[in-house]
Amino acid sequence: MAKQVFSQEDSKVRVNDGALRDTVKSIFERVGVPPEDADIGADVLVRADLMGVESHGVSNMLERYVVRYKSGVMNPRPKWRIIRETPGTATIDADQGLGVIIMPQAMEIAINKAKKVGVGMVTVGNSRHLGMAVYHAMVALKHDMIGVCMSSVRPTVLPSLGSEVRLGTNPIAVAAPAGEEPPFVFDAATSVVPDNKVDIVRRLGGNLFPGWIGDEHGTPIMESVPAPPRDGYQLLPLGSIPQTGAHKGYGLACVVDILCGGLSGSGYGAVRDTDTVAHSVTAYNIDAFLDVTRFKSMMDEWLRTLKETPPAPGNERVLVAGQMEWEAEQDRSANGIPLHKEVVQWFRDTCAEMEIPYILG
Amino acid sequence: MAKQVFSQEDSKVRVNDGALRDTVKSIFERVGVPPEDADIGADVLVRADLMGVESHGVSNMLERYVVRYKSGVMNPRPKWRIIRETPGTATIDADQGLGVIIMPQAMEIAINKAKKVGVGMVTVGNSRHLGMAVYHAMVALKHDMIGVCMSSVRPTVLPSLGSEVRLGTNPIAVAAPAGEEPPFVFDAATSVVPDNKVDIVRRLGGNLFPGWIGDEHGTPIMESVPAPPRDGYQLLPLGSIPQTGAHKGYGLACVVDILCGGLSGSGYGAVRDTDTVAHSVTAYNIDAFLDVTRFKSMMDEWLRTLKETPPAPGNERVLVAGQMEWEAEQDRSANGIPLHKEVVQWFRDTCAEMEIPYILG
Numbered sequence: 125m126a127k128q129v130f131s132q133e134d135s136k137v138r139v140n141d142g143a144l145r146d147t148v149k150s151i152f153e154r155v156g157v158p159p160e161d162a163d164i165g166a167d168v169l170v171r172a173d174l175m176g177v178e179s180h181g182v183s184n185m186l187e188r189y190v191v192r193y194k195s196g197v198m199n200p201r202p203k204w205r206i207i208r209e210t211p212g213t214a215t216i217d218a219d220q221g222l223g224v225i226i227m228p229q230a231m232e233i234a235i236n237k238a239k240k241v242g243v244g245m246v247t248v249g250n251s252r253h254l255g256m257a258v259y260h261a262m263v264a265l266k267h268d269m270i271g272v273c274m275s276s277v278r279p280t281v282l283p284s285l286g287s288e289v290r291l292g293t294n295p296i297a298v299a300a301p302a303g304e305e306p307p308f309v310f311d312a313a314t315s316v317v318p319d320n321k322v323d324i325v326r327r328l329g330g331n332l333f334p335g336w337i338g339d340e341h342g343t344p345i346m347e348s349v350p351a352p353p354r355d356g357y358q359l360l361p362l363g364s365i366p367q368t369g370a371h372k373g374y375g376l377a378c379v380v381d382i383l384c385g386g387l388s389g390s391g392y393g394a395v396r397d398t399d400t401v402a403h404s405v406t407a408y409n410i411d412a413f414l415d416v417t418r419f420k421s422m423m424d425e426w427l428r429t430l431k432e433t434p435p436a437p438g439n440e441r442v443l444v445a446g447q448m449e450w451e452a453e454q455d456r457s458a459n460g461i462p463l464h465k466e467v468v469q470w471f472r473d474t475c476a477e478m479e480i481p482y483i484l485g
Numbered sequence: 486m487a488k489q490v491f492s493q494e495d496s497k498v499r500v501n502d503g504a505l506r507d508t509v510k511s512i513f514e515r516v517g518v519p520p521e522d523a524d525i526g527a528d529v530l531v532r533a534d535l536m537g538v539e540s541h542g543v544s545n546m547l548e549r550y551v552v553r554y555k556s557g558v559m560n561p562r563p564k565w566r567i568i569r570e571t572p573g574t575a576t577i578d579a580d581q582g583l584g585v586i587i588m589p590q591a592m593e594i595a596i597n598k599a600k601k602v603g604v605g606m607v608t609v610g611n612s613r614h615l616g617m618a619v620y621h622a623m624v625a626l627k628h629d630m631i632g633v634c635m636s637s638v639r640p641t642v643l644p645s646l647g648s649e650v651r652l653g654t655n656p657i658a659v660a661a662p663a664g665e666e667p668p669f670v671f672d673a674a675t676s677v678v679p680d681n682k683v684d685i686v687r688r689l690g691g692n693l694f695p696g697w698i699g700d701e702h703g704t705p706i707m708e709s710v711p712a713p714p715r716d717g718y719q720l721l722p723l724g725s726i727p728q729t730g731a732h733k734g735y736g737l738a739c740v741v742d743i744l745c746g747g748l749s750g751s752g753y754g755a756v757r758d759t760d761t762v763a764h765s766v767t768a769y770n771i772d773a774f775l776d777v778t779r780f781k782s783m784m785d786e787w788l789r790t791l792k793e794t795p796p797a798p799g800n801e802r803v804l805v806a807g808q809m810e811w812e813a814e815q816d817r818s819a820n821g822i823p824l825h826k827e828v829v830q831w832f833r834d835t836c837a838e839m840e841i842p843y844i845l846g
Contacts, residue, residue, distance in 0.1 A: 132818065143672070202732055208773070208774060208775060210549075210603035210770075210773040211572065211573070211602040211603065212572070212573045212599075212602035212603040212604045212605075212773070213602075213604055213769075213770075213773040213774060215774045215775060226690050238573075240666055241570075241571055241572040241574075241602045242552075242571035242572065242573040242603075242606070243573045243574055243604055243767075244573075244604075245604050247601070247774055249682060270744070270748075277669065282797070283791060283794055283803050284803075284804070285796055285797060285800040285802070285803050285804065286794040286795070286796060286797060286800075286803040287794070287795045287796060287797040288794055288795060288796075290791055296737070296740075298736075300743045300747070305501055307741065308743065310736040310737075310739065310740060312730070312732070312733040312736060312737075313733075314733075316724070316729050316730050317730070321717065321796065333728040333729060334729075335728075336729070341797060341798055342796075342797030342798075343546070343797050343798055345798075362723060362730050362733055363677070363723055363724070367694040367696075368677050368694060368696045368697070369673070369677050369723050370672075371804070371806070372622070372673040374674075374806075375659075375671040375673060376657070376671075376672065376737075378669065379659045379671060380659035381767075381787070382631065382659070382661045382669065382784075385633070385782060385783075386661070386784065386787075387631075387771070387775065387780070388774070388775075389774070389775040389779065389780075392783065392787040392790075394790050394791065395783075395787055396695055396788055397789055406604075408574075408744075409571075409574075410748070412569070412573070412574040413569060413574060413748040413750070414748065414749075415751040417749065419750075420745060422746075422750075422752055422753065422756075423747065425753075425756055426742070426747075426753040426755060428649055429651065429753075429755050430644060430739075432645040432646045433644055433648070433651055434647070434649060435646055435647060435648060435702075435703075436643070436646060436647060436699065436703030436704050437648075437702055437703075438704075439565050439647075441646070442645075442647040443645070443732070443828075444642050444730070444739070445735075445739060456796075458605055459808055478504055
């Protein structure tokens with residue numbers, strides 16, 4: 125094991141997060157994104173890498189975004205606008221812009237509403253991928269608010285008992301501030317695993333865990349099997365099979381579809397065009413419900429109670445949502461973000477091609 | 486199989502829902518609940534039975550409520566009041582009243598706020614059991630709103646990797662209206678199963694399904710085993726084990742704790758006194774986001790698409806959340822609610838003792 129970790133580390137280079145942010149910003153600008161939007165997009169991607177959420181960081185997403193901007197599937201200068209509004213709500217048409225960039229701004233709108241009426245919810249339709257959903261939820265933290273972000277994405281997940289995909293991995297993300305403890309930061313797909321976990325097993329060899337996928341007929345695979353090719357399986361909803369609550373994961377994915385696809389007017393994952401995604405963000409102003417200091421001290425006490433739970437045999441410790449990401453961020457903001465050498469090479473090549481100074485070392 | 490069903494039916498008596506509602510109302514009144522509150526409480530309990538949710542109906546809950554009213558753990562005439570309020574939010578102190586009765590009224594407050602500012606959220610602390618959570622969410626339906634209800638209850642569920650319970654079964658319930666289709670009605674504990682599913686297996690014999698419970702040390706039991714005594718197991722969060730997403734069920738239970746226990750000021754399940762529970766209800770005014778007719782026609786199209794999903798081999802059909810409950814309600818409101826003979830006998834005895842006319846036939 126130790127050797128494997130070493131050899132993985134050997135193939136990685138630690139990169140300064142500031143330099144990475146500047147580089148990503150320049151790349152966004154070169155594909156037509158205005159500077160202030162490029163700033164936001166770079167921060168969202170690099171924050172995912174800082175938090176160790178590499179599936180939503182630069183290595184996994186940026187190249188795809190560049191391709192999709194160039195192909196015209198995504199609009200680099202969207203004229204996104206509020207199409208309906210009340211004191212506590214807004215509905216945004218994203219004009220095919222990247223959710224990564226629009227959603228922090230949508231959350232700012234929700235926050236301003238929550239300052240006035242206690243809670244604010246903004247739905248965003250006609251959009252594209254939003255990156256790490258909890259980034260947008262976390263925007264609420266510095267305002268002493270609880271943030272929620274959801275996204276209704278392209279179907280890859282079976283409904284419980286079904287043979288064809290009808291739901292996206294439809295993530296739910298929630299961030300809540302604490303006092304002395306790091307905030308509660310939760311971000312989870314409503315499927316058992318996302319597609320890229322299956323991809324990683326296929327690439328590295330080894331077997332999938334029972335309950336991750338259904339076969340080509342939709343039957344849940346409850347043995348440990350090698351990863352099938354992408355057209356040979358479908359993802360299962362959280363709960364895996366009816367006996368262990370697959371209807372709950374399925375139902376939660378539906379709730380995300382309703383609160384994002386439904387309330388934005390963009391329609392549901394199963395019935396709309398495949399490029400479109402829809403999102404929602406909600407801000408809860410803690411001060412509207414109780415004193416913020418009291419809320420935070422209750423959070424501290426509770427988070428410590430959870431973390432101090434004696435672990436079950438074989439486990440080192442009990443975690444709380446966001447703790448591993450918080451620890452990764454402490455390390456990576458001090459020591460740099462580890463990027464695969466191939467990713468660094470892609471940056472080198474892309475910077476050369478786009479005539480951007482290469483500063484990643 | 487047919488024989489077993491017959492013998493189960495043989496031990497049941499079909500009871501008219503109106504007569505049952507009147508009887509339950511009288512029982513509530515005899516333990517000190519005011520008539521208008523007793524009306525609400527009876528409707529919530531009988532609606533659960535109409536929908537086939539017997540775990541939250543008269544047979545499972547009413548006797549417990551009577552005992553707890555008599556022992557003084559619950560206040561039959563609570564002076565519940567709003568202790569903080571904004572245009573979109575309210576915080577209620579329930580004065581140890583029964584959530585079953587207070588929550589439909591809390592939802593009415595949320596609905597009135599959503600009419601004015603698009604969304605309304607009401608948290609309720611210092612409360613007691615709320616019954617079937619989705620009843621309160623469904624109050625929003627007739628106003629063309631989406632309703633959400635959550636409840637933070639007494640810990641019986643292990644955190645992922647832990648050996649001691651820290652979370653309640655903390656349910657999430659969501660109701661959304663459709664046009665011609667029955668509404669979407671979702672109500673699920675964030676544990677794999679609730680306690681009473683284990684109780685039923687213990688009573689009937691047979692084995693638990695792998696992934697339902699952890700043993701007395703917190704280790705998940707991934708084999709099929711007989712139901713242990715209540716002090717010999719703990720419930721597992723949805724996802725069962727880390728490899729299949731137990732951190733997601735655990736995290737969702739935490740979210741419920743934050744939005745109910747935290748935002749009500751009552752504190753979290755793991756750290757407050759065991760009699761107290763906390764809830765929240767939220768109403769989303771669909772018209773604030775888009776035209777209601779458009780939302781409903783999108784819902785119809787999507788719900789039909791889900792239901793028409795070809796089933797995986799061995800399954801008859803794909804269900805949507807609330808469909809089985811809707812079908813049960815059609816049957817039971819026409820043909821009566823099936824109650825076990827022992828339950829009917831309890832009503833007979835209780836009515837005699839409380840000097841209530843017995844009208845259940």
